[in-house]
Amino acid sequence: MVENRPFLNFLAHLVLIVGAAVVVFPVYVAFIASTHGGNDFLSGIVPLVPGPHLVENYATMLSAGMTSSGAPPIGPMMINSLVMAVGVAVGKIVISILSAFAIVYFRFPFRTLAFWMIFITLMLPVEVRIVPTFKVVADLGLLNNYGGLIIPLIASATATFLFRQFFLTVPEELMEAARVDGAGPMKFFRDILLPLSTTNIAALFIILFVLGWNQYLWPLLISTDQSLYTVVMGIQRMAAVADAEPRWNLVMAAVILAALPPVLVILAMQRLFVKGLVETEK
Amino acid sequence: MATIDIVDLKKNYGSVPAVRGVSLSVADGELIVLVGPSGCGKSTLLRMIAGLEAVSEGKIEIAGRNVNNAEPAQRDIAMVFQNYALYPHMTVRGNLEYGLKNRGTPRAEIDRRVQEAADILEIGPMLERKPRELSGGQRQRVAMGRAIVREPAAFLFDEPLSNLDAKLRVQMRVEIRRLQRRLKTTSIYVTHDQLEAMTLADRLVVMNGGLVEQIGSPVEVYDRPASLFVAGFIGSPPMNLMPIEIVNGSNGANALGLPVGTDIVGVRPDELSLVEPPEPSIRLDATAELLEPIGGESHLHVRLGESDHTAILSVPGRPDVAEAAKFPVYARVKEMHPFSRETGKRTDVACAL
Numbered sequence: 001m002v003e004n005r006p007f008l009n010f011l012a013h014l015v016l017i018v019g020a021a022v023v024v025f026p027v028y029v030a031f032i033a034s035t036h037g038g039n040d041f042l043s044g045i046v047p048l049v050p051g052p053h054l055v056e057n058y059a060t061m062l063s064a065g066m067t068s069s070g071a072p073p074i075g076p077m078m079i080n081s082l083v084m085a086v087g088v089a090v091g092k093i094v095i096s097i098l099s100a101f102a103i104v105y106f107r108f109p110f111r112t113l114a115f116w117m118i119f120i121t122l123m124l125p126v127e128v129r130i131v132p133t134f135k136v137v138a139d140l141g142l143l144n145n146y147g148g149l150i151i152p153l154i155a156s157a158t159a160t161f162l163f164r165q166f167f168l169t170v171p172e173e174l175m176e177a178a179r180v181d182g183a184g185p186m187k188f189f190r191d192i193l194l195p196l197s198t199t200n201i202a203a204l205f206i207i208l209f210v211l212g213w214n215q216y217l218w219p220l221l222i223s224t225d226q227s228l229y230t231v232v233m234g235i236q237r238m239a240a241v242a243d244a245e246p247r248w249n250l251v252m253a254a255v256i257l258a259a260l261p262p263v264l265v266i267l268a269m270q271r272l273f274v275k276g277l278v279e280t281e282k
Numbered sequence: 283m284a285t286i287d288i289v290d291l292k293k294n295y296g297s298v299p300a301v302r303g304v305s306l307s308v309a310d311g312e313l314i315v316l317v318g319p320s321g322c323g324k325s326t327l328l329r330m331i332a333g334l335e336a337v338s339e340g341k342i343e344i345a346g347r348n349v350n351n352a353e354p355a356q357r358d359i360a361m362v363f364q365n366y367a368l369y370p371h372m373t374v375r376g377n378l379e380y381g382l383k384n385r386g387t388p389r390a391e392i393d394r395r396v397q398e399a400a401d402i403l404e405i406g407p408m409l410e411r412k413p414r415e416l417s418g419g420q421r422q423r424v425a426m427g428r429a430i431v432r433e434p435a436a437f438l439f440d441e442p443l444s445n446l447d448a449k450l451r452v453q454m455r456v457e458i459r460r461l462q463r464r465l466k467t468t469s470i471y472v473t474h475d476q477l478e479a480m481t482l483a484d485r486l487v488v489m490n491g492g493l494v495e496q497i498g499s500p501v502e503v504y505d506r507p508a509s510l511f512v513a514g515f516i517g518s519p520p521m522n523l524m525p526i527e528i529v530n531g532s533n534g535a536n537a538l539g540l541p542v543g544t545d546i547v548g549v550r551p552d553e554l555s556l557v558e559p560p561e562p563s564i565r566l567d568a569t570a571e572l573l574e575p576i577g578g579e580s581h582l583h584v585r586l587g588e589s590d591h592t593a594i595l596s597v598p599g600r601p602d603v604a605e606a607a608k609f610p611v612y613a614r615v616k617e618m619h620p621f622s623r624e625t626g627k628r629t630d631v632a633c634a635l
């Protein structure tokens with residue numbers, strides 16, 4: 001790692017620049033598209049320089065949306081997405097940190113079995129259990145409300161596993177010192193474990209928030225009522241119009257708007273996020 | 283301020299016994315040191331007293347109250363851990379206050395005790411710092427402070443100095459001793475370092491294999507080790523343990539006035555001398571193997587007679603002994619410790635155990 005060879009430096013930078021370009025280019029195209037007028041796409045050539053309709057497009061999106069093509073205004077959809085993403089992230093963190101606490105710090109029968117059952121579900125994507133889950137949610141009368149959007153996604157094996165791994169690195173003596181200091185299990189959890197987990201919680205919040213925000217299939221199944229559409233599925237509706245060209249300028253404006261909240265969350269919590277992933281000293 | 287009474291205490295991990303029946307009475311204000319090699323059960327014993335390990339059998343009483351099933355917090359004890367176990371996200375003050383807050387101690391009382399402990403331990407300027415900003419010795423002080431502010435019936439120390447470097451360890455050892463004298467709090471201290479044990483203890487408890495080998499003041503334990511194990515464990519360099527045949531040929535123990543049944547004789551390295559003492563002594567033929575000068579004295583390793591048996595002598599200064607030189611060494615009969623190989627115990631008047 002301490003080698004100083006110009007060619008390797010060049011190569012490393014080349015790879016990084018190409019990688020960054022590959023990631024950024026589609027975002028750039030989307031942004032450029034959102035600054036053009038509705039007819040600029042009929043030619044079939046994708047414009048690569050900004051057009052004059054930036055303010056107009058975004059204003060349309062924010063006020064009326066594409067009501068003509070069966071999608072509700074973007075504002076309420078973004079609120080729905082926000083509620084869902086925050087609900088999923090907070091719910092997952094609360095449930096998984098508590099289950100990890102139970103698995104690591106309490107001795108109860110079938111403790112290891114419980115852990116491995118949680119761990120094995122890591123390998124099952126949501127899609128595998130989507131039909132039975134839908135049946136359960138429907139029977140519970142949770143279709144078309146926030147509960148139905150959030151609750152089925154709220155248990156997370158990944159987060160439980162990560163918290164377990166973190167708790168295992170906390171020295172056992174801390175728990176014993178707390179016991180001697182007169183702290184019961186929940187007091188220990190609140191006063192010692194929770195403050196120590198802040199950076200981990202922040203890192204997980206970002207990951208889970210983005211995960212929740214980007215949910216597509218599940219909201220599509222659960223919400224048939226326009227007032228519950230999330231922005232990711234809304235975009236799909238805007239793009240899928242019958243017998244006409246999609247209004248790409250407006251669709252792309254929606255895409256850019258939809259991408260903003262996760263970016264803002266990451267920017268706001270970036271330092272905690274990195275710290276949570278790399279910090280080893282406890 | 284309290285006595286601690288332990289009666290026939292046992293601890294099994296599954297079918298593996300860790301502590302196999304220990305009885306011990308700690309007087310009020312006494313500092314007891316549990317010492318022994320790793321795996322001898324001393325830490326387990328301490329953790330049972332603290333309430334961090336369940337008791338398999340037997341009884342623990344603190345201040346006359348049976349605490350077998352009490353939570354650690356209800357036992358009125360404070361513990362100092364080997365790695366200090368300070369709460370990393372709290373300031374030093376937060377660390378000191380935590381136990382008191384949990385007990386609902388009034389604010390004014392908390393402040394008074396924290397101030398007092400900070401004065402005693404000279405950690406006043408560090409009260410608002412986090413543990414990670416402190417050095418090892420300072421963390422150690424904070425860990426002690428956390429115990430002091432509680433004003434408990436007993437202090438329990440679990441190898442508190444083993445994470446410090448050698449110089450600091452000596453310094454903190456003296457401080458712990460001074461502090462304990464000043465506060466007069468009953469204390470139990472676990473260590474594997476026999477020097478620490480000798481210098482700190484009012485009474486030593488030497489443990490081996492989950493059993494107590496000997497209980498006594500450091501001087502008693504050093505002067506009259508009750509068993510072969512204690513004889514070999516306490517003292518540095520360790521006591522020379524020699525079969526009787528090497529010491530006195532075929533004449534046996536009786537000829538030396540040692541009790542019947544003695545077949546191993548122990549002599550401390552500093553009781554072997556190169557010059558013949560005026561008192562009755564025996565003469566052993568020795569061949570020099572190695573001379574280790576360690577400053578004011580030297581350790582001389584010798585082979586005894588024609589056997590493969592080796593012994594160590596502590597001799598003052600730096601004697602001019604060439605390797606493979608042959609010379610006599612003398613051991614006074616009075617300073618011989620008689621042991622039986624079969625029972626592993628002393629064969630003269632048994633020590634109170």
